[in-house]
């Protein structure tokens with residue numbers, strides 16, 4: 294597949310070294326990208342109109358003003374900001390915006406937005422769970438604005454993407470499929486929340502490769518084929534790995550590789566492009582290995 298990676302050093306400036314979601318994560322994630330020589334794409338900030346389709350004016354202004362004041366702080370007990378956070382977050386969403394555009398124009402078959410801060414917990418009016426703006430939601434809205442009728446989002450982060458689910462809960466053009474540890478932060482993601490286009494697969498603490506294989510080779514493929522989207526978006530959170538310090542899911546390197554293979558297989562079967570966007574993943578070595586195996590799968594497909 295023709296693969297590109299959106300990356301900017303500005304993503305490293307949103308940082309708090311004592312926090313698990315720190316800049317080192319992205320440095321480790323990028324090592325295999327550089328080693329494999331994957332073409333780098335340079336993001337621009339998200340268009341204001343598109344960001345406004347996902348977040349409220351008040352919230353965007355709150356983020357902007359807080360960051361411009363210069364002193365670091367927290368939007369919620371988990372979610373820090375500093376003077377670079379607004380710029381990094383709008384660039385992260387901008388990578389998703391431009392990524393969708395390039396994919397729909399047929400210039401790439403797969404694009405990975407190697408971005409920070411992550412996005413899937415961010416809601417219309419608030420930052421949450423290390424997330425400022427909901428990058429994958431921005432990607433979905435961008436695709437819809439370009440005339441796409443059906444967007445499929447798959448979220449394999451160990452945490453449920455409450456912000457993404459909420460953004461499209463009443464929008465039948467967007468399917469949200471998530472595997473996550475449950476019960477667990479952020480508390481959402483039970484099967485009771487499922488509807489015609491929301492499919493949560495809550496997994497017990499300790500779930501490992503066998504459970505993931507079952508879900509991604511069967512349920513995911515079924516839902517994807519039934520919905521028949523024109524683009525596949527992936528909230529790629531690597532905290533499902535057994536070495537992750539924050540979560541209790543137990544996927545091995547091989548298990549993560551199988552998930553990525555199933556996602557690629559699903560997209561290839563429908564001949565649709567894939568946009569990955571980085572969410573969680575807090576063990577640096579595991580994150581680096583997961584990055585490598587993801588790009589190897591993409592390059593060999």
Ligand SMILES: [Zn+2]
Pocket residue numbers: 450451452530532572573574
């Ligand atoms: Zn997570």
